[in-house]
Amino acid sequence: GERLLEERNSIVDELEILAEGFENSRRKTKLIKVLPAYGIFKELISYYGVSQLVNLAVEKKINSWKDFLQILPLRAKRSSWVNVGGQLLPRASLDTMVKQLHSGKIKSWNEVHAFYQKNGDLYKDQKLQHAFASLLEINKLTPSKFNRKVFKKLLEQAIATREWMLKAIYDSRAKDHHNEFRRMVYETQEQMDKVLGKLDENTFINQQEMEFQQFKSQANNLIRLFKL
Template sequence: YNMFAIVRNKYKFAARDKRFVKVQHIETNPFAPDSIQEVISSLNRLIELTARYLKLNDSQIQKMTESNPRPDLLEKFRKKAVAAKNESELLQTAKDYLHQNKQAKFMVVDDRCQKKYGAVIFKTAQGYTAYRRIVKYFAVESLINWVNKKGSGSLTEELISEIGKIPLYTVWHNVGGQVIPEEKLKELFEKIKSSAIVSWAGVHAFYDECDSLYIDFKARYALYLLEHLYSRPICEFDAAIFQDITSDTLVVSEDMLTSSYSSREKDYTDFFRSVTFRNKDEMEAVLGTINDSSFLQDLKVATKDFNADVEKLFEPLR
């Protein structure tokens, strides 16, 4: 796990792209729609598995629970899970439990993984929280890019209404580096079959069109994701929800910066990386110091600017 490399690659790949004519539009952001749809899938799976956990008997619950600071909540939600009238109600119960007992450490078994034995997932509630934060980060970043494109630093009710008119795409594919909605790909195939597109130039023109609308498509997807996370339309979001989104996004932003520094620091503190140098002075003469990293300095500035944008994004709506 190397956050320094992950974050750096986002900028490095773009900086190293020296093409004069960029025919192919390549997404370098690790938090792209095709990745986020997998995160959403994982969130939904954790909810399903938590629902199973809540319906275990006493001995099974004890075996699968490492620690639980709120045993009263566990018993309350176990009863609600048993009393659930349908699957939708059961899943909502599991989701509510994950929200209200974030510090609980329990295990779930996913029989879809490792066909013979299944996979044991540890720290389910913590994983659920982390995934939600990642989705919020993507959503906020996408909305910031969209409002900046519109020349506004913040979202207003009018702008939200405008985003709502953009077509919603929830399934995405990486097509040679460019991330495109599945429905747009189907549209491309149909145009080729019907001879509406008859050349590679026509295909690339279609890709160009998708790229020109990419920020719009992501903004609409971002709105959908936030509504999905909070199980209500954005018009029903209150100040507390907007603050929760803001806070979680800032947590991810700061974690990325801190983890990047920590990952880079290993180059100076890891024993096996230092054995080729006789002393610290020699190592710093070759590698420089961690503060000499231009990327980390740029990331620090970029993080500060991004955090400022995050703080003002929802101001008119609070």
């Protein structure tokens, strides 16, 4: 299956591909548009990993490739996570809490809340480990193969992905302004702008544009600092 997806073999479109656990139903859950979705998900997972590395380097004020390598979680392994009341926890942490409840080690709500708080404090580092492990796995890399050349390529790809995301957001919002069937309910452009707001003043689009430019600047700065 993976080979067919990686090769973008058109035979995938003819296959019945089912998912488990997506619906609370006995019926089959059939996945559609699998080929394009597979490529997009790979791209987004890679972006997720790179963005966390960029955040790490910026936060720690890392100025060299050597220093950067020293703070990377090179032994990180990807594990499953669960949403517990709105808080994301590694499955292993949840299993630990359940065992401690059964054994009586955790005896009160205060101790449960303390467990949540402790894991909340660990979340940032756990997320970094998950992101880096995911980045390596999705790109079929080992820690030893994560070098300057690879990181530069990943940074450039991440910039392109973030730009694609921005364009998709803009195009989605622009439909309301350019679709003739939507425009026909307004007598003038001014009337439409009052109801929908001007496209170039859309707060969400402008926020995304600002975040893209910031990410692009940070990524390019790392390329320069690390001499990639």
